[in-house]
Amino acid sequence: MCGIVGYIGDRNSVPLLVEGLKRLEYRGYDSAGVTVLEDGHLETRKTAGKITALEKLLGNGEAPHGSVGIAHTRWATHGPPNTQNAHPHTDCTGEIAVAHNGIIENAGVLRTKLESLGHRFASETDTEVVAHLIEEAWDGKLEDAVRAALRQVEGAFGLAIMSSRDPGTLVAARKGSPLLIGIGRDGEYYIASDVAAVLAQTRQVVYLDDGEMAVLTRDGYETFKLDGRSVDKEVREIEWDLEAIEKGGFEHFMLKEIVEQPETLRNTMRGRLLDEEGTAKLGGVTISPAELKSIQRIIITGCGTSWHAGLLGGYMLEELARLPAEVEYASEFRYRNPVVDENTLVIAISQSGETADTLAAMREARRRGARVMGIVNVVGSTIARESDFGIYLHAGPEIGVASTKAFTSQVVALALFTLLLGRLRNLSVLQGREIVAALRRLPEQVEQVLGLNDSIREIARTYKSAPNFLYLGRGYNFPTALEGALKLKEISYIHAEGLPAAEMKHGPIALIDENMPVVVIAPNDNVYSKITSNVQEVKARGGRIIAVVTEGNLELDGMVDHLIPIPATIDPLTPVLATVPLQLLAYHVAVMRGCNVDMPRNLAKSVTVE
């Protein structure tokens, strides 16, 4: 997501900071900025757009000069990606500057409080509250004011902070967002959110852990707990090359993004679950509870993987919020003559927020008077801007063309919305709490599923040469079957079909012989007993079966060729856990076939044409 670089030393910081930002470009961003201490005061230059735009701004004879500075590339979360919202952010006096990664969950409350104390805000970001909190807490020393400020902050942060009031100091603080210190030449120190930013200057780094901060001067650095207790940290020598680091040490972005899912799911849910009330709090759903209650029908639309998430959302909304929900490919919806009115809610789902068909479908729905809610990953994208209200995924940039982490976050976002609507309608607090508890367990359970990677790689080895695959599922896991098949065809070019398991007997069963691998998604849900009979049908015809089952269920052992056990959860969330092994299976098959996993032939990450 966003990137942070900080420098203190004896050279001009600007070129070093810009160089560091460039090394973080691969992470995706939408605006960039630097703040430098020049002749005793802070100078900030920032702009929407790419680092080249920032360089242009700096190149126009306007480059500040100074040997202490911080810089940032922003990937918007709170407020659109414009120049005002770009980091660094300053306090009212312009003497304290902050670059931040993460999300301050109680930013709204803090902002109101600070405004009532007379603070004036220049941006819509959550970050800016930190600068004003430090201003408010100022007592002569930057590190003390930061400590006092952070005591009030809830949420996740990686922070680089400087002040002209304490000119020889940089402060770094971390909770939930990665941050490290780079040890440069004599008297030079760096802050970075990612080692790639400092690698050209140093290979010696100190990784901060959650709840830690560091104070950097030209004489050295000290590390502390946020409460002020001093901690000793090990200096590490980085051995990776730059390319490996960009992918977090993974061979491909897709694998990195699969493995990130425990974290991205946490980010999608952060600050949004209300355990006691058994519901969700969604800041972007800005319509009133009464208006939400007036919704009588839901249409969900999207393309590709987003449409699969939509199918799951449709099932959830119908079962748990008791609302009629239809799910339609955006490319089909836009050319129908759909019946919608002001009591219809159209949900447009899109990772990129730029998919042409989805955008056209939502525009058509709006023209006819429906309200449109966007479920989007890229903040400030067209679909996000044109929706009446929405939910951001906060999954971070997805670079692999085949969508992975965005899908699981979309499903969770839909679960959150279902919870919210359901609790306004018919779900009891106890049912709500059960869903909240299951959501909370999900990231750890995904982590457990990722532990199956080695055994899934072996399954991939067995079937990597198969020309066809079938994926079968029922109920909530019919969309899982579609998604599993789509992943395989996208990146391995193997023909694969996802089917509702019972439909097999109406045709596709003719395809089954000993050369046909069949992936069956059969967790212990309310259709489990039904799907076991479909497994028998495949077995009887010699098909090779890979079954995703709930751990501890050995009933299918012996009947199927491979078991992939996933942890137990509530039915609507089984697709999240079941999809992860299917992503890994597709990934390993594609790698073994020598395919370009991150950029498969003929596909684009964002399809902005019809």
Ligand code: G6P
């Ligand atoms: C393209 C991508 C898919 C994606 C689909 C929808 O086809 O290759 O991975 O699912 O577009 O994209 P969106 O950004 O709207 O989710």
